Amino acid sequence: MKTYRKNANDRSNAYKVVIPAAGLGTRFLPATKAIPKELLPIVDTPALQYIVEEAVDAGLGEVLVIVGRGKEAIIDHFDRSPELEAVLEAKGDAGRLEAVLRSAELADVHYIRQGAPRGLGHAVACARPYVGGETFAVMLGDDLIDARDPLLDPMLEVQQKLGGCVVALMEVPQDQVSMYGCAAIEPAGDIAVANPEATSGVVRITDLVEKPAAQDAPSNLAIIGRYVLSPEIFDALDRTPPGRGDEVQLTDAMKLLAAEGHPVHGVVFTGRRYDTGDRGDYLRAVVRLAAERPDLGPSFVEWLEEFLADFKQGAVIKS
Numbered sequence: 001m002k003t004y005r006k007n008a009n010d011r012s013n014a015y016k017v018v019i020p021a022a023g024l025g026t027r028f029l030p031a032t033k034a035i036p037k038e039l040l041p042i043v044d045t046p047a048l049q050y051i052v053e054e055a056v057d058a059g060l061g062e063v064l065v066i067v068g069r070g071k072e073a074i075i076d077h078f079d080r081s082p083e084l085e086a087v088l089e090a091k092g093d094a095g096r097l098e099a100v101l102r103s104a105e106l107a108d109v110h111y112i113r114q115g116a117p118r119g120l121g122h123a124v125a126c127a128r129p130y131v132g133g134e135t136f137a138v139m140l141g142d143d144l145i146d147a148r149d150p151l152l153d154p155m156l157e158v159q160q161k162l163g164g165c166v167v168a169l170m171e172v173p174q175d176q177v178s179m180y181g182c183a184a185i186e187p188a189g190d191i192a193v194a195n196p197e198a199t200s201g202v203v204r205i206t207d208l209v210e211k212p213a214a215q216d217a218p219s220n221l222a223i224i225g226r227y228v229l230s231p232e233i234f235d236a237l238d239r240t241p242p243g244r245g246d247e248v249q250l251t252d253a254m255k256l257l258a259a260e261g262h263p264v265h266g267v268v269f270t271g272r273r274y275d276t277g278d279r280g281d282y283l284r285a286v287v288r289l290a291a292e293r294p295d296l297g298p299s300f301v302e303w304l305e306e307f308l309a310d311f312k313q314g315a316v317i318k319s
């Protein structure tokens, strides 16, 4: 059996990871009627596996996935599959056998059920018994961060230096801020972080608004789905009434902490990120990652070039 070796920079004793995956995935219906949106493939690997791999790459190997009704396939994906393994072994298909074993051995994956979809804040609150009184990371499955631009590393480093909560921020066009949590910021001083190529610095967050109208947004810095949260967040969530969409918002609980003087900082990410929760961005992520794959890329790119040339001329494309 192949054992996946964790990053030398192993922090698994210090930080647990929480991945909310109880959402209904309505943007991808009908595909997500019976299949969890978190398992939609990016080339040949489920979106959620990329997220767990990102955690493991940052040295975090203890993961809690918050699931809901109809998400049992997620549990199967990160478990052993004796029948499939036996078939692949009998065929001598070592490559696929390794791929099948890999998802089961990648990390220690645990599950908890969120009984009713009452918002991201409520999902995170469900993790309290698992996380206890420790600082932990939250990773949202719709945001795929390119493995070449590590984001958790600088965030964990900032949390260790400054304490409190740290969120990932990214500049977005003004007409897109209404899709995100949005931050009011002030300078945090010169704080050196790991992987400076994919970040443009650290800021102190003074206020947060969940999905503001463009004209009400305090900046064009949007929260993207990576958080490092101190355990005070749980009490803040308890004190947070339902907000936008009548759901308990994680953004509102962090806003409360910032207002009460707790340190809340943002790491501004400038690296490659794909929003796999949006159909257009999902397609772009699949094409991009397929084009960059050494096994599939060269012939795929060749076909893509021909396809585009023909497509633009309105030709009938047959292969």
Ligand code: G1P
Pocket: 120, 140, 142, 143, 179, 180, 181, 182, 210, 211, 222, 223, 224, 225, 249, 250, 251
């Ligand atoms: C959630 C958060 C939002 C954040 C976004 C990032 O929204 O509530 O603050 O900006 O994730 O992807 P959702 O996309 O789940 O509606």
